[in-house]
Each structure stands twice: as structure tokens, then as C-alpha cells.
Amino acid sequence: MQVLVTDPVDDAGLELLREAGHTVATDYDAEGDALLAAVEDVHAMIVRSGTEVSEAVFEAAEELVIVGRAGIGVDNIDVDAATRHGVIVANAPEGNVRAAAEHTVAMTFAAARSIPQAHARLREGDWAKSEYLGTELDGATLGIVGLGRVGQEVAKRLDALGMELVVHDPYINAERAAQFGAELVDDLETCLERADVATIHTPLLPETEGMIGAAELEALGDGFLVNCARGGIVDEPALARAVDEGPLRGAAVDVFADEPVAPDSPLLAVDEIVVTPHLGASTRAAQENVAVDTAEQVVAAFRDEPVENALNAPSLDEASFPAVRPYVDIADTAGRIAVQLLDDRIGEVEVHYQGEIADQDVELVTASALRGVFGSLEYEVNAVNAPRIAEDRGVEVTESKTRQAADFQSLVTVTVRDGDEELSVCGTLFADDDPRIVRIDGFRVDARPYGQALVARNRDEPGVIGFVGSVLGGADVNIAGMFNARQTRGGEALTVYNLDDPVPDDVLAELLADERMVEATQISLDREGGTGRS
Template identity: 85%
Template sequence: MKVLVTDPVDDAGLDLLRGADHDVTTGYELEGEALLSAVADADAMIVRSGTEVSEAVFEAAEDLVIVGRAGIGVDNIDIDAATRHGVIVANAPEGNVRAAAEHTVAMTFAAARSIPQAHGRLHDGEWAKSEYLGTELNGATLGIVGLGRVGQEVAKRLDALGMELIVHDPYISEERAAQFGAELVQELSDCLARADVATVHTPLLPETEGMIGESELAALGDGFLVNCARGGIVDEEALAAAVADDTLRGAALDVFADEPLPADSPLLEHEEIVVTPHLGASTRAAQENVAVDTARQVLSAFRDEPVVNALNAPSLDESAFPAVRPYVDIADTAGRIAVQLLDERIAEVEVHYQGEIADQDVELVTASALRGVFGSLEYEVNAVNAPRIAEDRGVEVTESKTRQSDDFRSLVTVTVRDGDRELAVCGTLFADDDPRIVRIDGYRVDARPYGQALVARNRDQPGVIGFVGSVLGEADVNIAGMFNARETSGGEALTVYNLDDRVPEPVLEELLADERMIEATQISLETGEGR
């Protein structure tokens, strides 16, 4: 597999990929047509913040499986486009969390004690001791905007210094904030008004862009603002103006709306604003950690295993994967059989879990069921884009669980509906990890979900199975196994034939020409091809 690396990352991650016999190609100056040309045959990309991974990149890269971001922020990656093209986008949020938190703490001290200003004056030969009166953090109130991973680490460190912690985060509970010794404050303006120092730890999203502007800075009042999260969250012109007119005592920024920071930025006009060139993740340990984490996620994607930090695909903890792994393929096969047997426009898909599997995280299994459903209807469907395809087609998707299962330890049922009709296919796992399809449209069967299969409905009359066997035998199509079930004697029967080869079209027509045959549907249980 080819891995294209377009921003510098630590060799530890690249060595991991090379050690797995993958072709690692670096191109740190690629952009425009050169980037599109380089990515055309790539199976994976690894980037940092310097590469713009746009719709055009995904259009050019037909083989792309995953884009790994060696770091946290992914605002340089068009995730919607990635999802449409079935490409996983994954970041590495853990590797540089401690580094970012420590830099936030350092910047807080730098702003509160005027450390870089005093350093500069002393280097210039001035002993300006009397001109700097610092602010002690002990006993001061810290307003944390966003209690994610970095915010939590900042809370731990500054709580230990004796600061009073308050938090604004609309996605956490009071109980969660209390676990970090913090009080949850519902309104951002109230949090800033009570804070002596405010630190920012939110991603850059449409709802957070410009979130801290003139009115929010006025609420912070005679305090300090520290942003080591993402540029664009703070209105930089409003911040410069707030420092200039002494609304704020000072600020410290590591990230900016435009990077590198333009020479004419108003932020550079004020000594009270401490700036660093996006150094939050710039420690040796952090760079190695994010590179290794990203490489591991690329390897997981290549092995068709869950990608732990996938942002647009089902993710799963590595320790939980073995319990659900067999049901990923079972659900895919059940969905593929169901949609081809129904042979109608799909309006609804339901995935129902019974027994032990109901206690597991089954998001990946459900996505795989949708992959099976849409695999014969859409081009290049996978677990990444299948939920989006369902949404785009207006197909309602429901997931349900029941811990009781009468016949099997675990059972996965995929039901497809067109409004008037429905068809359900059930799969399970026998002893020794032996997957089986055990019910099709209410008929009890026992089919191995591998290779080629012919699902035939016929009138329950003598000689039908023999007729099918003869026709297939004359066409040199070997029957590897079969299972027959019926509603009532003389009624309708359903038979699943496991085959070694596909049935030629003329042979299917010959089968269906017999008045006893109701329908015969050929399904590939491995490639998603079917009729």
C-alpha cells in the first residue's frame, strides 16, 4: 500500500509503516496539481495542518482509504467530501494532549507574570524590575472554555496551583465538571465575567468561529485570555483593541486565524499580548506520539479493522473489537441478501440485535449492514459512507436491542422494507467462530455466508430440488451445500444452494422457465456482486 505523507511527521510513525512493508512517500512541498498527481495512486495520506485536503483531493484519489491527521485539528480536511467518497478521516487527539496542556499553562504564567516582556527588556540591557507587577494565580478564578481532553489536563494542573475552576461547555454535565473540581457555568458570558484568566479549548467549528468577540472580551474585563486551541475562535482585531484600551490586562495566543501570523497583525502591536508560533504540540514526545498513533490507525484501516479515532466512521476500542468482529461480516451478508431478495426500492432498514451481542458497541456492525444493503445499489459503498448514503436516499435506519434470544446466544437480524413489503435475514455465530445465515424471510435455513449462493423459491412439490441440481450440474456448477425449508407441505419452499461458481445467466433463465420455480436470486457472499 502507498502512504503519501505531505507534512513533516516524526520518523517513528513512518518507520512503523515501512516495517509493515508499506511504501511511504514524502512530499512536503506538494500543492495544487502536483498534490493531485501524487495522491492519485495513494491508499493513505498522513497530514498535519499544512495540507489542504479538499474535495479535489478525494476526487483524484480513487484508492484512498484513510486520511490520518497527525494531531487534533482537522479544519484543513473536508470531512463531508471524505465521507461521500468513503474515506476515513482520523486524528491523533491523545498524543499531544499533555504538550498542549503544558503550553497553555506556560502561556498563562507568561501572560500573568510578563515573562517574555521582561526577558526581552533584559536582553536589551534594561533592568526593568519596577515596571512589571505580576498577577498570582493562587486563589484566582480560571474560566475553562471547553472541557475536552486538553481542557481536562489544564484543569488538573491549575487546580493544583490553588485556582478556583469554572467551566463553560454545553456538552458536559455538572457531575462531569465536578470530577475535575470545577463548577459548570451555562452561559459563556457568565463564565468570562467571573474569570480572572480564561483558557480556550474548543475545536474550530462554524458555531465556534468568532465565538469570543468584543462583548465576550468586555465580559472578561480586567483579566487574561489564553488561546492555544485553534485560530479563528477569538476575534483578533477585537482582542487587540481590548488590550489597547485596557479592557483586558493581557493575552497569550499560540494559534491564529491566518498562519503564519501576518507581519501587520494588530496582535503584534501590543507588548501585553504574548504570541508563539503554534508550538502547543511541539515537544519531542508529542511529535513521536502523534506520528505513531496516526500510523497505527492507518494500519488498522488497511486491515479493515476499526480505526479508534475515526471522525466520520464507526470507531471501536481495540479491546472490544474481537467480540463484534465476526458479526461485521454477518451483518454485511444479511443486508446484501435481504435487499436483493426484496428487489424493491428500500424505504427503511432495521438492524436488531438479540442475546450477548446486544451488550456490545454495535455501531460498526450496523454500518456494515448498511454497506451490505447499499452495496448492490451504489458504487463503492463502505462502512464510512453507507450511513450517509442512507440519509441521502431518505432511508430510515433504526437499531434495536434485546438481551434475550430463544434459539441462539447472539442473533443479528437485518430487515429491509419498501413501505408495503419487508424481508428479514438473520445471522449468528456457531461454536468455533462459525458464521451462519439461519433465517431468510421467516424460513429456517443454515447457510454459510461465503462464496456464491443461489436463493430459490419454489412450489413445494416432488422433484424440484432434483431439477435444480440437474440444471446446475449440466452447466458444470457444483453445489457445495444446500438447505431447504418450507412453510407448509405443498405450499412454498425456500432453498439456499451454496455454489462453487456463479450461475450463468442462461442457466438462471432455464431454472425460472419451470412453472414450479417462483424466483431464483444469485448472490455473491464475498464481493457484494449479485442479481
């Protein structure tokens, strides 16, 4: 097999490929038409962030089996195009985890003890011993924002050094946090208020962009902020002001919204901010690890073996695909609705199959339900890597089947739990492959799983539906469909409103100002969308 490497990677990975009998070529300058010509006969590409793997690349590379990303981020790879062309995309998310964690710890100490500043002064001949009064970390509180792989490794190291740990992560439960010696807190503000040092370990997503702004830095008070995760999560001008003018004592930043960082960046002008040029993964061991991990996945793909860190869903064989395929999307949608209605914190996921679907191989359907549940995590989540994310997050996953299904030919139910709280969403397929959500938290509905939706709970009283329609109409939000259910007369009712447009926050607030409304949750039933909850 022919392997093309278009960005520099460690030789250990290339040697592994050669030892497996494959031909390896390197071309670090190929771009544009030259890149399209270079990929015509290759079976695998290995890239880092410097190569743009576009739809045109997949069209030109008719023999391509896999694109291996020697690192985590795949922003430079059109994963949807890869899937359409039947090409596996795989990354190496674990090879540099330890390196990123160690750099975070190093930056924490550098900021707390002013090590770079004192070093620079001494090199200039200035013995400034009395000007630098450091902060001891033993006994101080570390606020960890995001307890994924890197956050977990940071927690292990700084817990061992005597720090108290608090964590904010909407995708883990208290028991999982406790396994790392940490206390889980419900909101970001509380985490920052309690922290002496806050470290960031979240992905850059629409909901995390600018997540740490002036208000959050004010909550951190006279502490330190360390960001070795992704640029854009922290408002850089706000951070510069917070350190320069107060209240923060200092900060350490390894990642920037725009890289290379501009010379006039406000972060470079504040002496108490330690900066490094995105060095989190820059260790010999990390570079070797990601190269070897990527090469191993290429070899596995060539052997038709499972590709552990594949980022796009596997295909089914032709015989089983027609029976299973519609329920892949139904399970995904049910998972996304359930986790949003449970307010995003889960400790257990159960997927239950009833009727004819129970006779099928449903591994991909269960994985798709998990994809829906974990759709906003640290890197692209799909049916391949979702089960592993559940394992990493300490979320128990169960699957069950019943061949009888009252009222439906087949039924898929996704239940998410957090301790004693649970919420179930059921989906099925009507005639002519028409997918429907038919139950939400025990309420019988008949909702089409597309576009924008508002799920409202209210007291079962006359006039409530008219009130909701009037408020939405006044905001120029059109109702495309409505499905109402109640369990007992005069009790609580649940209504799903399919909408043409999202509901603005002030409109949600207006709805909830009415005492008859119990809850209103905006849900995007398109995979790229987010939520609004009140």
C-alpha cells in the same frame, strides 16, 4: 502496501510503517497534477495541514484505503468525498493534547508575570524590575471555556497549582466538571465574570466564531485571556482594545484568525499581549506521538482492524445494510432534536429499539444517535468516534431492545437526560422508506425529518396555531407542513412546523411575547444546521 507521506512527520511513525512491512515514500512538494499522479497507486496517505486532499485526489487514488492526518484538524481533507470513495479518514487527536495543555499553562504564567516583556527589556539592557508587578495564580479563579481533552488537562494542572476552577461547557454535566475539581456554570458570561484568568478550549465552529467579543471581554474585567485553541474564536481587534485601553490586564494568544499573522495585526502592537506562532503542538513528544498514532491507524486499516480515530462512518456488510441503513439517519435526527430541545446539556443517552429493528445489529444505529447528540463538538463527529466522545464527556450510554412495538413495525427512541430532566424523540420508517418523527416528549406527531423546523409548546387554546402562522407569514417564512398534538384537552400542546426557511431571532421573540406560548425552539434537521432557542 504503498504509503505516501506528503507533509513532514516524525521518523518514528515512518519506521513503524516500515517495520510492519509497508513501503513508505515521501514527497513534500507534490501539489496539483503532480499530487494526482503521485497518489495513483498508493494505499495510504499521511498528511498534516499542508496537503489539500480533495475529491480529485480520491478520484485519482483508486487503491486508497486510508488518509491519516498527523494531528487533529481535517479542514484540508474532503471527508465526505472520502466516504463516497470508501476511504477511511483518521486523525490523531490525543498525541498533542498534553503539549497544548502545557503551552496553555505556560502562556497563563507568562501573561500573569509579564515574563516575555521583562525578558525583552533586560536583553535591551533595561533593568525594569519596578515596572512589572505580577499576579499570583494561587487562589485565583480560572474560567475554562470548553472542558474537552485539552481543557481537562489544563484543569488538572492548574487545579494542582491552587487555582479555583469554574467551567462553561454546554455538553457536560456538573458531576463531570466536579471530577476535575471544577464548578459548572450555565452561561459564558457567568464564567467570565467569575474568572481572573479565562482559557479557551473550544473548536472553531459557526457557533463559536467570534464567541469572545467586546461584551465578553468586558465581563472578564481586569483579568487575563489565554487562547491556544483556534483562531477566530476571539475577536482580535476587540481583544487588542480591551488590553490596551482596559479593562483586561493582559492576554496570551497562540492562534490567529489568519496564519501566519499579518505584521499589522493589532495583537502585535499591545505590549501586554503575549503572542506565539501556533506552538501549542510543537514539542518533540507531541510530534512523535501524532506520527506514531497516525501510523498505527494506517497499519490497523491495512489489517482490516478497527481504526480508533476514524472520522467517517464504517460501512456495513451487504446482507445487513438494507435493514439497518434507514434507521441510521432516523437515529441521528432523533438525537439532534432531543439534545436541542433539552437545551444541549446531557448526562445520559438511552437508545431503545422496538419491533423488527430489535433483531438487527444496531451498533451503528446507536452510534449514529450519538453522532446526532454530539454533532457540535470539538472535531468532526460521526458514528465511529461518537461513542468515544460520550465516554470522554462522562455521558452514560445505554441500549435496550423490545421485540414488540405498538402501532409501528419498528421504532427507535432516543432519550437524553440531565439529572431528573429527560426528553425522548421517536422515529420510524413508513412504507416506501419514508422516515418520520412520530413522538416528541410524549406528544404524538408525524413530522418529516428534513430542512428547518419550529417546535412550539403552547397552551391548548383556540387561535394559537393561527397566530403562529400569521407571525411566520408576516416574516415571509413559509410553512411546508404542520403536525399538532396534545395530551389533555385545555392543557399543553406541541406543534412541529416544517419550514422552508429559518426563523429570525426577532420573529421567535415575537412569538414568545404572546402569553399563550410556552416555548419555541428552531431546529435544523439538516446535519450542518444549528439551533435557535427561546
